[in-house]
Amino acid sequence: MDTSNTASETICSDKVEGTAVYDNNGEKLGSIESLMIDKRSGQVRHAVLEFGGFLGLGTDRYPVPWSMLKYDTNRDGYVVPIDNSRLADAPRYPLTEESPFTTDAGYGQRVNNFYGY
């Protein structure tokens, strides 16, 4: 018997991208712009967040470990346990630049280290 249940456990990438991201206090931080995927395994490693200039954070992209995101059905969005003071020092890159993921071998690991993952 097939006991797998993929229906409630999978989500389409086009439902993830553009989805709102909130902090622990319920403040909207921004949204998910894209996902960084391990080519061989197909494992999503990071979500790339955009803040759309909110709170003076500009249009930089903020990658966070995928496992840091928790989906909140009430808010219909993701919650990340970070606040604005932490974001001030967080790894980021300008929208206009090439993603460091493609040019810097240790970038993903450093993102994980920053957030303690």
Place this chain on the structure above:
Amino acid sequence: MDTSNTASETICSDKVEGTAVYDNNGEKLGSIESLMIDKRSGQVRHAVLEFGGFLGLGTDRYPVPWSMLKYDTNRDGYVVPIDNSRLADAPRYPLTEESPFTTDAGYGQRVNNFYGY
């Protein structure tokens, strides 16, 4: 020492979506529309292909196991080891319908079974 190398091993979802898909003979089949992701683990389970009406296949969506896709740097696209005769019987759903992944618990497994994954 950090020996991980994420630079060459990760790819952004926005580079995957829209990327061309070829068969073993180098014929373009269509492109990747979206990805089905395991919510908890972040594992990409399936790529959802669109064929854009090519070869009379209409605008149905064809999910295939992620592990079936091989990236071909020469073609700058993915290769899937299927031909048109196999696609005639392949699992699919109309663009206008809700994705069976969200309504049918066994759908992902049946897709895998069809392709022998």
